[in-house]
Amino acid sequence: MAPVTTKLTKPPGARTLTGQTAVVEMAETTTEGLAYESSGLSMSDVGVRFRLLTEDQRTLKGRVFGMFGGAPEHADFWAIRNFSLQVRKGDVLGIMGSNGSGKSTLLRVMSRVIPPTEGKVEVRGEISPMLELGGAFNAELTGRENAFLQGALHKISREEMAGLMSEIQAFADIGPFFDVPMKTYSTGMVSRLGFAVSIQMQPDILLIDEVFSVGDENFQRKSAIRMRKLIDKGVIVVIVSHGAGIIRQVCNRAIWLDRGGLMEDGKPAQVTESYLRHASR
Secondary structure (H helix, E strand, O other), X not given: OOOEEEEOOOOOOEEXXXXXXXXXXXXXXXXXXXXXXXXXXXXXXXXXXXXXXXXXXXXXXXXXXXXXXXXXXXXXXXXXXXXXXXXXXXXXXXXEOOOOOOHHHHHHHHOOOOOOOXXXXXXXXXXXXXXXXXXXXXXXXXXXXXXXXXXXXXXOOHHHHHHHHHHHHHXXXXXXHHHXXXXXXXXXXXXXXXXXXXXXXXXXXXXXXXXXXXXXXXXXXXXXXXXXXXXXXXXXXXXXXXXXXXXXHHOOEEEEEEOOEEEEEEOHHHHHXXXXXXXXX
């Protein structure tokens, strides 16, 4: 598979982020680089800037003024700035940080959902992102239909997905709800199905955002065991979690983010201790 590099270019436009009054500059995606690794991820001096709209821009008067040449007003917010990271085969990386520290934005950049405003991102390998509860699902479709949809997005044939469906259904363990529209699901059920589907996508890189924050203890334990099997096969795993215990148990490397910057990169026990000490102040 050809590696993917995201480079900063002149933005062709802006994209509105769901649930936020902000826009992020877009960048162009091209292929090159990372030839030294069969799978891996490299980020060099990456920054993601959101432009927050002012109160005037959210009113009809402000929009009309802007249409007739009025200078738009905005406030720049850097969710990530001057961020560099190398993730290689064999890494099980845990990402820690308080709310708003840039963890989820970082994962979205890794998965190419959000391009960087500045810097360079290189990815080699097939990525399976589980970025948020239900983020990749259609709430009007059933769990089974959504599983087929995700397979199609990852270029897995319907026949192959049909062969995986019983395993997905068994792992998710949501009973008859597997054939019910997902708009009826609880957050725990969405998380179960999302993880069950993600691990069947045969990824080289698995990105997980807070999958262990929901679900019962049995599901969390089952998920950890399945991740260990993927890790043993050489799959790169990147996990965002507030749980220091999960980071220590599953990961062999951890980073701590604060206000979009890298505070520490090292062994999970050391990094989680530093983060918890800082958080308790």
